[in-house]
Amino acid sequence: MPAIERPRLLELPERLVGENIVVRPYRLGDAAAHFAAVQEDRAELAEWVAWTDNFQTLADSEDYVLKMAGRWVTREGLIMGIFSRDEKTLYGGTGFHGFDWKVPSLEIGWFLRQSARGQGIGAAAVALCCKLAFEKIGANRVWGTVDVLNDRSWRLFERVGFTREAHLRGECRDHRGVVRDTFVYAMLAREWQRENSAFS
DSSP states (O other), X not given: OOOOSOGGGOOOOSOEEOSSXXXXXXXXXXXHHHHHHHHHTHHHHHTTOSGGGGOSSHHHHHHHHHHHHHHHHHXXXXXXXXXXXXXXXXXXEEEEEEEETTTTEXXXXXXXXXXXXXXXXXXXXXXXXXXXIIIIIOOSEEEEEEETTOHHHHHHHHHHTOEEEEEXXXXXXXXXXXXXXXXXXXXXXXXXXXXXXXXX
């Protein structure tokens, strides 16, 4: 895969449509749905991510969705919401927040509200993101990290077809100050081409 010299010029679809979900960039009007998703599962999310305290009010979510919408336009961040097919309910968020355009390599992440778990929604959303990365962006590699104790997330990586590349022992402190082990997962373009039929 060639390097991407001008990522701002990438032509990307505004909606990724799956069987039961739509994954799309945030936009004006999404704040209430975003805030509701965080509120539903604030305590559980706080076990794994540091950002829940950033969303104490609806205005916090309004600020966030507009910021992410702007970053989508400039390709500085490709963060999207995971919506129901009618786009009335936000199941969670996903997208790419780390880039090495020379490879090109994209770092993926996600969260799901409690009521959306156990239904294949997360795996479908990550698969749609991989389709975007490999078939539209021209990425060579999609990768992510996960706390070893977060078995829901690392099992999701494996369901979509990612390979565990590393187990980094005592690699960092989490947002609560606890030293953690980290798994690194990745998928390459050639692997996506071989495996994506399961999600087409």
